[in-house]
Every structure is written in structure tokens, then in C-alpha cells.
């Protein structure tokens with residue numbers, strides 16, 4: 001989904017408000033888990049300990065996994081009527097969604113604490129609907145408009161602000177095209193900031209020196 005407005009991105013002050021309003025471990029797990037991994041809700045509720053490679057600092061979203069949840073009972077078929085997902089199996093939304101996601105420092109201890117005693121997120125967040133309810137509760141408490149896609153978009157923006165480019169961001173979010181990442185990078189203002197730092201300030205510095213040099217030159221001539 002391509003964002004066209006900043007509605008899909010939380011400002012730093014809003015992230016702060018959201019963080020301060022978290023009052024239980026599960027609220028933190030869902031909200032920060034989504035915010036700092038950029039996972040889709042369906043991915044997050046299916047997130048298991050076996051996805052994590054602590055040594056490499058990565059979470060691997062698998063191609064599929066056996067799942068007994070209500071949602072995964074559904075059989076999916078393509079247009080020809082062939083089964084693309086049998087009952088009792090979970091699959092990510094697209095083939096691009098099968099990807100490694102970095103474990104950022106913001107959630108590392110949270111995930112370590114949780115997966116020490118649990119094998120899967122589903123132990124405490126039974127469904128996509130339940131995850132939504134938690135997000136809506138945090139929205140109400142924080143006064144910040146929240147839905148799962150805002151958290152995903154904000155993750156993309158945080159990466160953009162850290163100078164990741166579209167080629168790096170796209171696979172982390174599991175998008176098909178660079179265009180989506182590009183839109184987030186544009187909205188984040190990261191590119192403008194960088195351009196100003198690199199070009200404007202550089203030009204100003206050399207401009208000042210040139211002028212200064214000329215002045216000295218003129219003064220010398222006059223002497």
C-alpha cells in the first residue's frame with residue numbers, strides 16, 4: 001500500500017506518547033513489536049521463536065508453517081481453482097513477504113524476555129482481531145491515531161531517517177516494488193535533510209571561503 005499522506009507515519013512525539021501509554025507487557029509486545037519490526041499483523045500473531053536467529057540478529061518470516069488457528073483453517077485457491085493454501089497452514093501474504101527482518105535494539109530485550117517462556121506470540125495474542133483490539137486500546141489511552149499499518153509505515157520511516165535507501169528498505173518490509181519505500185522516504189523528509197546537509201551546507205562553506213578569499217585578494221591589491 002502506497003502512503004500518500006503523513007497519516008501513515010507517527011511523529012517522534014507521537015511515538016513517545018504511545019510508549020508512555022503502554023501499561024501491560026502484552027500491550028508493549030504488540031505495539032512495539034509491530035512498530036520496530038514492521039510486520040503485518042497476520043505475520044506478527046504467527047511469529048514464533050523458531051523464526052529468530054539471535055546470533056545473526058534476524059527474524060526470518062518463513063514460506064509457510066503449520067497452524068491450527070481459526071484463520072488458517074481457510075483453504076485458499078487461485079483463479080483456476082487450484083489450492084494455494086491448504087487448511088491448517090499459514091502463509092505470508094506474498095512471496096516477497098518471506099524475508100529477514102533485523103531485530104532492532106528497541107525490541108531485543110522484549111523479545112528475549114517473551115520467547116524465554118513462550119514459543120509463539122499466539123500464546124498471548126490469539127488472533128489478528130485480538131491484536132487489533134490491543135492497538136485500539138493503546139490508541140484510546142495515548143490519544144494517537146493508531147492502526148497496524150501506521151506502525152508498519154512508521155518502521156519504514158524510522159529506517160529512512162537512519163539513511164537506509166529504498167533498495168535496503170523494500171526487502172525488509174517485504175514490498176514488491178521500490179516505489180512504496182520511495183514514498184515513505186519522501187514523506188520522512190530524510191532525503192531533503194540529507195540534500196541540505198550535503199549540498200547546501202557544503203556550498204555555503206565553500207561560498208563563504210570564496211568570498212572571504214576575494215576580500216583578502218581585494219584588500220591586498222589595494223595595499
Ligand SMILES: [Zn+2]
Pocket residue numbers: 046067068069070071072089090
Ligand atoms: Zn494461523
